[in-house]
Amino acid sequence: MIHVENLTKYYDDFCAVDNITLDIEKGEILGLLGPNGAGKTTTLRMLTGYFLPSSGDIRVKDYSVYDDLLDIKKLIGYLPESAPLYQGMLVYDYLDYIANIRQLDTEGKLDRIRKLVDICGLQGIMHSPIGELSKGLKQRVGLAHAMMNDPEILILDEPTSGLDPNQIVEIREIIRHIGKEKTVILSTHILSEAEATCDRIVIINKGKIIADGSTEMLKQSSGKQRTIHLSLLKADSPAVRDRLGQVGGVSVVDTQDDEAGKVLRVKLTCIADTDLRESIYHTIKETDWVLLEYYQETQTLENIFRELTREN
Amino acid sequence: MRQVIHIASKEIKDYFVSPIAYIVISIFLMVTGWFFFTTFFLFNQADLRNFFNLLPITLSFVVPAVTMRLFSEELNVGSYEILLTLPVTFNDIIFGKFIAGVLFVAGALLPTLSYPICVSLLGQLDWGPVIGGYLGAVLLGAAFTAVGLFASSLTRNQIVAFIVGLGICFTLTLLDTMLFFFPRSLLGVISYLGADYHFNNIAKGIIDSRDILYFLSVVFLGLYGSHLVMQEKS
Numbered sequence: 001m002i003h004v005e006n007l008t009k010y011y012d013d014f015c016a017v018d019n020i021t022l023d024i025e026k027g028e029i030l031g032l033l034g035p036n037g038a039g040k041t042t043t044l045r046m047l048t049g050y051f052l053p054s055s056g057d058i059r060v061k062d063y064s065v066y067d068d069l070l071d072i073k074k075l076i077g078y079l080p081e082s083a084p085l086y087q088g089m090l091v092y093d094y095l096d097y098i099a100n101i102r103q104l105d106t107e108g109k110l111d112r113i114r115k116l117v118d119i120c121g122l123q124g125i126m127h128s129p130i131g132e133l134s135k136g137l138k139q140r141v142g143l144a145h146a147m148m149n150d151p152e153i154l155i156l157d158e159p160t161s162g163l164d165p166n167q168i169v170e171i172r173e174i175i176r177h178i179g180k181e182k183t184v185i186l187s188t189h190i191l192s193e194a195e196a197t198c199d200r201i202v203i204i205n206k207g208k209i210i211a212d213g214s215t216e217m218l219k220q221s222s223g224k225q226r227t228i229h230l231s232l233l234k235a236d237s238p239a240v241r242d243r244l245g246q247v248g249g250v251s252v253v254d255t256q257d258d259e260a261g262k263v264l265r266v267k268l269t270c271i272a273d274t275d276l277r278e279s280i281y282h283t284i285k286e287t288d289w290v291l292l293e294y295y296q297e298t299q300t301l302e303n304i305f306r307e308l309t310r311e312n
Numbered sequence: 313m314r315q316v317i318h319i320a321s322k323e324i325k326d327y328f329v330s331p332i333a334y335i336v337i338s339i340f341l342m343v344t345g346w347f348f349f350t351t352f353f354l355f356n357q358a359d360l361r362n363f364f365n366l367l368p369i370t371l372s373f374v375v376p377a378v379t380m381r382l383f384s385e386e387l388n389v390g391s392y393e394i395l396l397t398l399p400v401t402f403n404d405i406i407f408g409k410f411i412a413g414v415l416f417v418a419g420a421l422l423p424t425l426s427y428p429i430c431v432s433l434l435g436q437l438d439w440g441p442v443i444g445g446y447l448g449a450v451l452l453g454a455a456f457t458a459v460g461l462f463a464s465s466l467t468r469n470q471i472v473a474f475i476v477g478l479g480i481c482f483t484l485t486l487l488d489t490m491l492f493f494f495p496r497s498l499l500g501v502i503s504y505l506g507a508d509y510h511f512n513n514i515a516k517g518i519i520d521s522r523d524i525l526y527f528l529s530v531v532f533l534g535l536y537g538s539h540l541v542m543q544e545k546s
Contacts, residue, residue, distance in 0.1 A: 048397040073399040084390025100318040101398050
């Protein structure tokens with residue numbers, strides 16, 4: 001559906017997007033993930049034709065971004081970050097204007113606007129000026145704007161930023177609903193959001209793609225390293241280090257007395273393909289330490305993300 | 313072409329939804345009306361020369377005030393990004409906004425038609441120069457709109473856009489009164505560049521293709537400049 005090859009964008013000397021190659025299939029919900037300033041928005045802006053690439057190529061279906069920009073724009077619905085809509089216009093007037101620009105005929109226009117009012121929940125605000133709407137409502141109007149021509153590709157830049165938790169859930173519902181039939185690309189720096197809505201996640205940092213795959217794939221690929229946390233009573237740290245360090249697969253044993261000095265907190269870093277919990281349990285059972293807490297940190301997207309985007 | 317009409321009609325609606333339209337038109341009518349009628353009865357002549365003489369200066373203030381928001385506001389709010397990702401070309405956008413601006417200026421001139429009507433009731437009015445004057449006023453308005461549009465595309469700050477537009481329009485208007493600054497050999501060229509000179513020719517009732525060509529070239533330069541700026545931004 002969308003084919004991006006060696007895409008690069010320079011702002012003067014600053015390289016915002018560095019040699020990105022990406023294929024997006026029809027019907028995918030793709031999450032573009034990255035810290036602030038990673039190049040997410042710039043990438044989306046190039047996909048939508050707002051910026052032209054410094055070098056590289058974008059093909060949407062068979063259209064090239066250099067030659068058939070207008071055709072590409074017809075296929076794409078785009079909601080920029082924080083929905084910068086015309087403040088002074090009424091919601092209905094705005095949607096009507098967009099419908100005109102999208103070249104819907106008079107009858108199709110009304111049908112479409114009615115349908116969007118239902119999908120995006122715009123009942124009751126059609127005659128308010130956009131500038132007076134709350135952020136969540138504005139975002140919904142923006143979503144209606146982006147879906148006006150029932151686009152094959154929907155591109156959303158941080159669709160849930162600045163919304164309250166209820167609104168976030170609502171917007172996610174809408175996105176998942178649309179994503180059943182359409183290709184959706186959204187950018188976010190909220191990981192749980194990408195995890196909740198996207199089929200596929202692309203992590204970019206400093207303009208480069210550093211990970212690409214489904215949530216499961218990403219978790220597995222960096223899943224070899226596990227961290228196990230223990231709290232022990234009646235144990236002293238040298239003995240703990242000695243004993244637990246001998247369990248095969250445990251690479252680092254970290255111990256820390258808690259404030260009262262009674263409970264010993266232990267952090268085990270393991271590198272193994274198998275689950276070590278059983279053997280660690282048996283090791284502890286042989287001693288007379290009292291086990292208060294015992295859990296394995298699950299590898300969250302959060303951790304993967306931090307690991308991948310850490311400096312150096 | 314349909315896209316141009318959609319954009320233009322949206323811009324015109326925007327003018328009349330906000331108070332700008334009413335403020336600008338009232339001030340324009342107050343200034344032109346005052347300066348025209350305070351001296352009109354002293355001259356005791358049934359013509360509109362005074363009105364048309366002053367028009368280039370008034371328009372060089374009024375038109376940039378009308379056009380300053382066309383691009384600057386979009387750049388400032390960020391809706392420029394939305395506009396550019398809709399299926400419209402740069403030319404659709406520029407022509408749409410330009411036409412909206414010209415129609416607005418023409419709309420502001422419309423109530424001033426009451427002046428010649430009043431005057432013709434008072435005496436024998438020669439309608440030739442009046443028609444020429446209005447044609448010239450629309451052409452001048454179009455040229456200034458193109459200049460103002462260009463100024464607006466440069467910056468996201470409406471005040472800067474206004475001042476840049478005003479600066480260019482004012483210079484074009486007053487160029488032929490500044491001739492003594494320039495060497496003799498350049499005088500012909502410089503006076504040809506002045507908008508006032510061409511406007512006065514038309515306002516005398518002489519419609520010469522050279523004068524029309526001048527205004528059309530200013531329009532072209534203004535619009536082409538905006539196009540270049542838009543291209544530079546992407």
